[in-house]
Amino acid sequence: MPKIRLFPSACHSARLARSFGAALVAFSLAPPVPAAEEIPQGSSFFDDFDSFDKSLWGISDGWVNGTWQNCRWSKDAMSVSDGYLNLQFLRHPTEKLDYICGEIQSRERYGYGVYEARFRTAQGSGLNAAFFTYIGPHHGKPHGEIDFEVLTRDTSRVSLNTYVAGKPHNGKPVPLPHPSDDGFITYSFVWSKDGITWYVDGVKMHETAAGSPLPTDAQKIYASFWGSDSFPNWMGRFDEPEQDLTMNVDWIAFTAEGESCQFPASLLCKLE
Structure with missing residues (x-):
């Protein structure tokens, strides 16, 4: 199997495009992967983070996605303990930045199917707790891109979105059953050639509009917790946290289209 490179995600680079133009985004991203290093296609999985599966996940470490990000991705802001993946936003001053932040990304890419994650966030203005796919x-x-983003200045809702050929479509904030920092919530979306449908705790919240552009290329799966002081209108003014903050992820799963429910808590068990 060819070596798989881990590169920055673009969940937040997409927002940079919206605010400052695509040229800046292109500048902030890594160069194209050579054809010999094509990312392999993944299959169905359920990961409850009893341990960290290095064959499934890579850790974003040692870079930022752009000058607008006020934290550096670091392996020191990610841990697995007591059955949870912990992604943190930590004060860790360096020459350039005062904070480090945590992100994992799948080593493989995934296509049509059901994507699910159960997590709890912290609360804080200027921060983003995200579960999404990207290529x-x-x-x-x-x-x-297909997104769930909890902008933790307001933990009562989650933002949903897609990007196709770099352009946003079907964006919408939807209410959560309880504040995301009060307890765990399950975030799921079903992606098929006909559209994308988003669910929160098993309740349908949004779907792509008929005839709207849809992603077609298989994508990598990401979970991240990061901050910025560059987007006050979107993420809120960045307020320096009084303590280290954590996004706790209970589990992440993918079930390929056409396959049966693989664990009891899956949305697919309710839809079958």
Whole structure:
């Protein structure tokens, strides 16, 4: 199997495009992956983080996605303990930045199917707790993305979105059953050639509009917790946290289209 490179995600680079133009985004991303290093296609999985599966996940470490990000991705902001993946936003001053933050990304890419994660966030303005899929130019593909983003200045809702060829479609904030920092919530979306449908705790919240552009390339799976002081209108003014903050992920799963429910808590068990 060819070596798999881990590169920055573009969940937040997409927002940079919206605010400052695609040229800046292209500058902030890594160069395309050579054809010999094409990311392999993954299959169904359920990961409850009893341990960290290095064959499934890579850790974003040692870079930032752009000058607008006020934390550096670091392996020191990620841990697995007591059955949880912990992604943190930590004060850790360096010459350039005062904070480090945590992200994992799948080593493989995934296509049509059911994507699910159960997590709890912290609360804080200027921070983003995200579960999403992404593929882009540094993988040799157009920018595609499907998002759940809890902008933790307001933990009562989650933002949903897609990007197709670098352009946003079907964006919508939806209410959560309880504040995301009060307890765990399950976030799921079903992606097929006909559309994307988002669910929160098994309740349908949003779907792509008929005839809207849809992602077609398989994508990598990400979970991240990061901050910025560059987007006050979107993420809120960045307020320096009084303590280290954590996004706790209970589990992440993918079930390929056409396959049966693989664990009791899956949305697919309710839909079958």
